[in-house]
Amino acid sequence: MPGINYEDFLDLDYEPRDSELVCTFAVDPASDMDMTDAAGRVASESSNGTWAELQAEGSITDLSATACAIDDGRITVAYPDALFEDGNMAQVLSCIAGNIMGMKAVERIRLLDCDWPEPLATTFPGPQFGTSVREEIFDAGDRPITATVPKPKVGLSTDQHAQIGYEAWTGGLDLLKDDENLTDQDFNPFADRLTESLAQRDRAEDETGEKKSYLVNVTADTRRMLERVDMVAEHGGEYVMVDVVTCGWSAVQRVRERCDEHGLAIHAHRAMHAAFDRIPDHGVSMRVLAQVSRLCGADQLHTGTADLGKLENEDTAGINEWLYTDLHGLNDVLPVASGGLHPGLVPELIDRVGTNVCVQAGGGVHGHPDGTHAGAKALRAAVDAAAAGEDIEAKADEVPELATAIEKWGTETPR
Numbered sequence: 001m002p003g004i005n006y007e008d009f010l011d012l013d014y015e016p017r018d019s020e021l022v023c024t025f026a027v028d029p030a031s032d033m034d035m036t037d038a039a040g041r042v043a044s045e046s047s048n049g050t051w052a053e054l055q056a057e058g059s060i061t062d063l064s065a066t067a068c069a070i071d072d073g074r075i076t077v078a079y080p081d082a083l084f085e086d087g088n089m090a091q092v093l094s095c096i097a098g099n100i101m102g103m104k105a106v107e108r109i110r111l112l113d114c115d116w117p118e119p120l121a122t123t124f125p126g127p128q129f130g131t132s133v134r135e136e137i138f139d140a141g142d143r144p145i146t147a148t149v150p151k152p153k154v155g156l157s158t159d160q161h162a163q164i165g166y167e168a169w170t171g172g173l174d175l176l177k178d179d180e181n182l183t184d185q186d187f188n189p190f191a192d193r194l195t196e197s198l199a200q201r202d203r204a205e206d207e208t209g210e211k212k213s214y215l216v217n218v219t220a221d222t223r224r225m226l227e228r229v230d231m232v233a234e235h236g237g238e239y240v241m242v243d244v245v246t247c248g249w250s251a252v253q254r255v256r257e258r259c260d261e262h263g264l265a266i267h268a269h270r271a272m273h274a275a276f277d278r279i280p281d282h283g284v285s286m287r288v289l290a291q292v293s294r295l296c297g298a299d300q301l302h303t304g305t306a307d308l309g310k311l312e313n314e315d316t317a318g319i320n321e322w323l324y325t326d327l328h329g330l331n332d333v334l335p336v337a338s339g340g341l342h343p344g345l346v347p348e349l350i351d352r353v354g355t356n357v358c359v360q361a362g363g364g365v366h367g368h369p370d371g372t373h374a375g376a377k378a379l380r381a382a383v384d385a386a387a388a389g390e391d392i393e394a395k396a397d398e399v400p401e402l403a404t405a406i407e408k409w410g411t412e413t414p415r
């Protein structure tokens with residue numbers, strides 16, 4: 001009887017088929033393994049094999065992955081389409097980023113990139129709106145849209161939170177955003193925050209003549225999230241915000257489905273991503289996380305500040321480029337630059353990532369010496385100037401709030 005062993009998962013002459021999911025891994029084999037052994041073990045454990053030689057016969061090997069290239073510490077693995085369940089991201093990730101991450105056959109392993117084939121990619125919905133939110137919701141023309149997150153992150157009362165929203169919106173920002181750890185706590189209950197913030201949004205829209213919107217954080221267990229999504233639709237919101245990593249992809253998929261019914265966009269916060277993408281040679285890359293977010297239907301996603309902000313970033317510009325590139329007809333995704341931004345950093349940011357983004361700042365708005373309203377004016381002026389290719393210092397001569405922000409923070413990267 002033929003056995004399946006991990007050598008059977010290695011074929012360096014193999015050409016992946018168009019229907020296969022092709023993944024690139026960086027691999028550091030265990031000390032008693034060479035790269036070919038490790039490559040075979042990765043393909044085996046992530047598809048239908050294990051450490052032992054199996055005495056199984058027949059078609060089960062049709063589900064085997066093939067390690068088909070080894071190059072400079074990297075391996076390429078091709079996964080047959082039949083291995084995957086349609087539209088089930090949890091199942092896909094349990095294959096390609098599952099047991100192999102802890103397998104003793106490798107010292108370190110990182111899933112760097114995936115090439116998503118049409119048969120699998122199109123079983124996912126992708127974003128409902130993507131970058132079109134800039135035009136469709138805000139009529140923003142060529143400029144990036146702007147957002148702010150009230151600080152302190154948590155602890156503001158509902159009234160204080162909504163008031164900050166009003167000041168930010170009337171100062172010129174497009175979006176008020178909840179912070180990742182604000183959901184439905186006693187000091188600021190979800191339902192009250194939603195209604196009060198949207199009431200202030202309406203007021204700000206009347207006063208400014210501009211469209212404004214609110215990214216309310218619906219993150220919870222799936223049942224509560226869906227109830228919250230319904231509430232947002234009922235009260236006239238345009239978006240929900242979801243902490244996509246902490247709540248999990250299956251939950252995101254359900255939210256995407258419900259948002260489709262309501263025509264709501266999804267803002268994806270990536271809190272916790274750094275637990276598996278910060279160490280460069282292990283885990284799952286931010287690039288793959290961005291791909292997964294797009295497939296599951298995030299319309300806008302935090303992708304970092306191209307190293308200008310307070311947090312570590314992985315290839316923001318490259319990931320953003322991927323989010324814009326065609327993926328078998330699925331919509332694109334609007335990247336959100338956030339984390340330690342302030343007006344003085346905006347020209348360099350736009351230089352690095354372009355204008356098809358959302359520029360988001362918390363401390364860089366509310367830490368303005370003259371408060372939130374002035375901070376919002378400064379950020380909007382910086383964004384308008386940078387998008388129009390105008391010098392920010394010249395703009396600061398016209399907008400005193402921007403001059404004050406530049407005086408306070410200069411062009412420093414915060415920590």
Ligand SMILES: O=C(COP(=O)(O)O)[C@H](O)[C@H](O)COP(=O)(O)O
Pocket residue numbers: 149151179180269270271302303304305310311336337338339340341360361362363364
């Ligand atoms: O609260 C903030 C930013 O606040 P501030 O502007 O005060 O730093 C966001 O949670 C970060 O953007 C997350 O990081 P990332 O966007 O990299 O996921």
Ligand SMILES: [Mg+2]
Pocket residue numbers: 149179180
């Ligand atoms: Mg935050």
